Amino acid sequence: MIPLLQHFAQYIKLSDQLKEEITGRVKEQTFKKGMLIHDAGKICTQSYFIQKGIMRLYFVKDGKEVSDYFGAEGEWVNSPRSMMFRKLDHYYIDALEDCEVLVLSVANLVYLFDHFPEMERYARLSMGSMFYQFMERVTSLRFTTAKDKYEHFCQVYHDIYPRIPLGMVASYLGITQETLSRIRAQK
Amino acid sequence: MIPLLQHFAQYIKLSDQLKEEITGRVKEQTFKKGMLIHDAGKICTQSYFIQKGIMRLYFVKDGKEVSDYFGAEGEWVNSPRSMMFRKLDHYYIDALEDCEVLVLSVANLVYLFDHFPEMERYARLSMGSMFYQFMERVTSLRFTTAKDKYEHFCQVYHDIYPRIPLGMVASYLGITQETLSRIRAQK
DNA sequence: ATGATTATTTGATATAGATCAAAAGCAATC
DNA sequence: GATTGCTTTTGATCTATATCAAATAATCAT
Numbered sequence: 001m002i003p004l005l006q007h008f009a010q011y012i013k014l015s016d017q018l019k020e021e022i023t024g025r026v027k028e029q030t031f032k033k034g035m036l037i038h039d040a041g042k043i044c045t046q047s048y049f050i051q052k053g054i055m056r057l058y059f060v061k062d063g064k065e066v067s068d069y070f071g072a073e074g075e076w077v078n079s080p081r082s083m084m085f086r087k088l089d090h091y092y093i094d095a096l097e098d099c100e101v102l103v104l105s106v107a108n109l110v111y112l113f114d115h116f117p118e119m120e121r122y123a124r125l126s127m128g129s130m131f132y133q134f135m136e137r138v139t140s141l142r143f144t145t146a147k148d149k150y151e152h153f154c155q156v157y158h159d160i161y162p163r164i165p166l167g168m169v170a171s172y173l174g175i176t177q178e179t180l181s182r183i184r185a186q187k
Numbered sequence: 188m189i190p191l192l193q194h195f196a197q198y199i200k201l202s203d204q205l206k207e208e209i210t211g212r213v214k215e216q217t218f219k220k221g222m223l224i225h226d227a228g229k230i231c232t233q234s235y236f237i238q239k240g241i242m243r244l245y246f247v248k249d250g251k252e253v254s255d256y257f258g259a260e261g262e263w264v265n266s267p268r269s270m271m272f273r274k275l276d277h278y279y280i281d282a283l284e285d286c287e288v289l290v291l292s293v294a295n296l297v298y299l300f301d302h303f304p305e306m307e308r309y310a311r312l313s314m315g316s317m318f319y320q321f322m323e324r325v326t327s328l329r330f331t332t333a334k335d336k337y338e339h340f341c342q343v344y345h346d347i348y349p350r351i352p353l354g355m356v357a358s359y360l361g362i363t364q365e366t367l368s369r370i371r372a373q374k
Numbered sequence: 375a376t377g378a379t380t381a382t383t384t385g386a387t388a389t390a391g392a393t394c395a396a397a398a399g400c401a402a403t404c
Numbered sequence: 405g406a407t408t409g410c411t412t413t414t415g416a417t418c419t420a421t422a423t424c425a426a427a428t429a430a431t432c433a434t
């Protein structure tokens with residue numbers, strides 16, 4: 001539970017009361033490697049805070065999986081649009097490794113937003129950081145060679161990139177597996 | 188001033204008091220076409236709400252301008268990272284047309300966040316929408332042809348795309364001017 | 375362990391889009 | 405309204421990466 005509180009504390013000051021409310025509203029859960037955790041056919045009603053393992057956000061295009069985000073220890077994973085706006089989205093979530101997570105339901109999240117304005121601030125600030133990362137990613141997708149893209153990926157995911165299968169990295173970067181394999185070979 | 192209040196009202200309920208605080212804290216300003224509004228060498232301390240005209244967020248790479256965002260009527264433009272985290276960023280802002288804007292300073296924005304929790308909520312929700320647009324943009328940059336990218340651009344910027352010079356569109360999409368010109372010709 | 379899947383590497387070829395170069399269109403300025 | 409400086413178009417190559425195909429290597433289940 002500690003890592004979760006530390007996560008919030010990066011952005012806001014946590015009152016004892018808020019700490020209790022948070023810890024009282026999440027529950028532990030584990031998933032086996034390969035398990036489908038969220039199905040694109042459903043509204044996403046849970047957010048997963050990873051204590052151990054890696055979860056992946058992906059969608060299917062022309063029968064192939066396209067990976068869009070990898071969450072590891074200390075990060076939240078969910079289907080953002082589905083979760084925020086309660087609309088169906090095309091994202092699936094699965095476990096790339098055995099995972100231990102803390103689950104927070106949308107209902108509980110809404111409760112926290114409604115009763116603790118500092119939670120709104122937390123959300124604003126943490127989204128701000130992700131926003132910036134998105135801009136860097138967009139920059140990296142334009143005007144750069146496949147090699148530059150891979151290097152940017154390794155930088156962003158520096159502590160977990162060796163744990164992610166090559167094919168998934170390739171689809172994340174918008175290049176083919178074969179090209180990525182060749183890039184890796186030449187280093 | 189009305190469009191600005193309508194903008195906020197899309198996301199939160201505006202009390203009379205908040206309305207007054209907002210209108211009292213912005214000031215009108217105009218910029219001539221081509222003017223540099225924000226310089227990458229400085230911290231961005233103002234956010235611009237556009238009432239008329241188009242503003243552009245761009246940076247310079249290898250001596251060339253790379254456009255990253257176009258803001259039109261009813262939208263905010265600023266250098267997000269510089270503004271949010273008070274760090275230097277590489278973004279410039281200029282005016283693609285004569286512009287009429289409302290200016291809100293960071294100091295006033297912070298005041299509003301500190302005194303009106305619903306402003307934090309506004310920020311969270313509006314960033315959420317932009318977040319989603321970013322995800323779509325990332326998708327459009329991967330696995331798609333130059334033509335698909337241009338079509339996605341026209342969709343996202345459907346009411347202003349004819350007002351944006353071709354070269355800027357090309358750098359926004361990460362393709363060359365020449366390629367974009369050829370794509371336009373074949374339609 | 376052993377065979378069966380699944381993931382990665384390697385090779386040969388094709389192609390979308392980049393690059394280089396120059397002409398044609400437009401728009402601003404005196 | 406001609407002159408100057410941008411912007412867009414058109415044309416001829418070139419190249420990074422995709423695609424297709426098959427061989428290894430790694431992982432999983434019995």
